[in-house]
Amino acid sequence: MTSPTPAATSAATPHTGASNPTHRPRYHFLPAANWMNDPNGMIYWQGVYHMFYQYNPTGAFWAPPYWGHATSTDLLHWQDEPIALSPEPGSYDEQGCWSGCAVDDGGVPTIIYTGVSQGRQRPCLATSHDGLRSWQKYAGNPIIPTPPDIDLLGAGAVVDFRDHAIWREDGVWHMIIGSGLRGVGGAVLLYRSADLRSWEYLHPLCVGNLAQGAPVSTGVMWECPQLLAAGDRHALVVSAYGDGIRYTLAMTGTYAQQRFTPQLIHRLDYGDDYFYAPQALIDGQGRTLMWGWLTEGRTTEAQQADGWSGVMSLPRVVALGQGGALCLAPAPELEALRGERLQLGPQPIGASATLASVRGDCLEIHARIDPGDADRCGVAVRCSDDGAERTRILFDRAAGQIGIDATQASASSSANNDARSGPLALAPGELLDLRIFVDRSVIEVFVNGRACCTGRVYPTRPDSLGIQLFAEGGEAALAELQAWEMRSIWGAPAAER
Numbered sequence: 001m002t003s004p005t006p007a008a009t010s011a012a013t014p015h016t017g018a019s020n021p022t023h024r025p026r027y028h029f030l031p032a033a034n035w036m037n038d039p040n041g042m043i044y045w046q047g048v049y050h051m052f053y054q055y056n057p058t059g060a061f062w063a064p065p066y067w068g069h070a071t072s073t074d075l076l077h078w079q080d081e082p083i084a085l086s087p088e089p090g091s092y093d094e095q096g097c098w099s100g101c102a103v104d105d106g107g108v109p110t111i112i113y114t115g116v117s118q119g120r121q122r123p124c125l126a127t128s129h130d131g132l133r134s135w136q137k138y139a140g141n142p143i144i145p146t147p148p149d150i151d152l153l154g155a156g157a158v159v160d161f162r163d164h165a166i167w168r169e170d171g172v173w174h175m176i177i178g179s180g181l182r183g184v185g186g187a188v189l190l191y192r193s194a195d196l197r198s199w200e201y202l203h204p205l206c207v208g209n210l211a212q213g214a215p216v217s218t219g220v221m222w223e224c225p226q227l228l229a230a231g232d233r234h235a236l237v238v239s240a241y242g243d244g245i246r247y248t249l250a251m252t253g254t255y256a257q258q259r260f261t262p263q264l265i266h267r268l269d270y271g272d273d274y275f276y277a278p279q280a281l282i283d284g285q286g287r288t289l290m291w292g293w294l295t296e297g298r299t300t301e302a303q304q305a306d307g308w309s310g311v312m313s314l315p316r317v318v319a320l321g322q323g324g325a326l327c328l329a330p331a332p333e334l335e336a337l338r339g340e341r342l343q344l345g346p347q348p349i350g351a352s353a354t355l356a357s358v359r360g361d362c363l364e365i366h367a368r369i370d371p372g373d374a375d376r377c378g379v380a381v382r383c384s385d386d387g388a389e390r391t392r393i394l395f396d397r398a399a400g401q402i403g404i405d406a407t408q409a410s411a412s413s414s415a416n417n418d419a420r421s422g423p424l425a426l427a428p429g430e431l432l433d434l435r436i437f438v439d440r441s442v443i444e445v446f447v448n449g450r451a452c453c454t455g456r457v458y459p460t461r462p463d464s465l466g467i468q469l470f471a472e473g474g475e476a477a478l479a480e481l482q483a484w485e486m487r488s489i490w491g492a493p494a495a496e497r
């Protein structure tokens with residue numbers, strides 16, 4: 001069946017969908033209105049960054065997904081493009097065009113996505129012949145009719161079969177599909193093909209272990225897998241869920257004989273599913289850039305009342321860290337959004353001091369702090385004048401943890417107000433180095449070039465704009481702080497989303 005996907009929105013869609021702008025980010029990408037989740041089909045094509053994403057055009061809630069589409073030439077400003085893929089009633093993707101990837105098939109832009117119907121998840125293909133604007137679904141879809149019967153080999157039945165990443169190796173296409181093996185754990189299944197349409201199952205690229213608890217549980221299913229080259233290693237990134245967890249895992253290790261052997265495994269972002277289902281592309285400079293879906297931390301009712309849900313992360317540059325972990329850093333292009341700058345020099349940090357000279361809900365803050373003998377220290381953002389609302393980027397030296405403590409972020413009962421963190425040990429004499437991006441309800445923090453943590457906060461008070469430095473159980477010292485107001489990426493306020 002061939003089913004061209006008509007344009008359901010146009011690039012001229014006005015950015016007026018949101019009814020309440022209070023929490024809406026101003027320098028992150030999100031659709032004009034409604035629901036978005038995973039980044040899909042991220043590809044750098046002839047000088048243009050193409051971002052597709054899981055999208056529900058009918059409201060701010062998950063429903064059988066479409067593929068939204070936006071383009072950028074500078075990684076900052078995005079232009080809406082027509083919807084790329086729509087579920088087709090009565091067909092193999094009637095329950096949605098779930099996540100997938102895009103590749104360059106000898107000059108033909110080609111999408112592989114998961115078509116879902118009657119609960120079955122199967123890989124499907126679509127191509128574009130007008131420069132990634134409109135997409136034609138392949139007549140032979142689905143291109144893999146059933147998951148492999150791994151159970152016969154005694155490895156546990158395949159419980160899910162979705163989300164795709166593709167690369168070319170020795171002149172042959174290789175595809176991995178996210179999965180889970182019943183009673184075993186998450187799994188990534190490897191296929192190969194000469195033409196992207198006819199696929200041969202090889203074996204699992206990597207399998208998790210449900211019984212594993214340390215250093216991190218790996219869940220029952222792995223969504224959105226991607227294999228990346230990183231330094232002298234490879235990294236397998238998956239979004240692990242089930243058994244009480246939901247976070248992005250990075251495994252670094254070796255890829256040889258078409259199998260991946262992890263040596264190190266860690267959560268990629270300490271905000272867990274506030275940075276979920278990420279996808280990376282390689283751009284014209286050879287950089288690996290990654291975006292993730294920033295999930296909401298408020299009730300579904302609040303999301304629907306505001307008319308939007310889900311945000312794309314800032315673009316993050318992927319690199320292998322010194323200890324072999326996968327590290328993410330904000331793309332340098334973001335500096336172009338910086339407005340007025342404020343700088344503070346060395347000074348002691350007491351219990352808590354509000355900075356008189358910097359306020360705002362759209363800021364970048366770069367603070368370098370000597371934790372001294374303090375048990376805990378850090379920077380608080382979105383603080384109300386009376387201190388009732390505040391969100392702390394908290395380094396707990398005693399516990400060796402860095403994270404976002406949003407337990408007092410909002411007086412609203414519809415906000416999560418949670419605290420999420422992960423391990424950070426500073427070397428003797430090493431300063432705590434925080435790059436903090438505040439964009440209304442989004443907080444993205446990059447720590448010492450080797451850890452990151454994303455949070456979502458929904459302060460209620462109009463004066464929750466303050467910034468504080470704090471130290472507990474001792475004295476810390478500020479070495480230096482710079483802060484910038486960040487400009488909106490949507491131009492004039494009238495055009496703002």
Ligand code: FRU
Nearest residue numbers: 038054065098099163223277
């Ligand atoms: C991850 C995910 C994917 C799936 C998509 C559906 O967030 O569950 O596994 O393809 O979202 O929207």
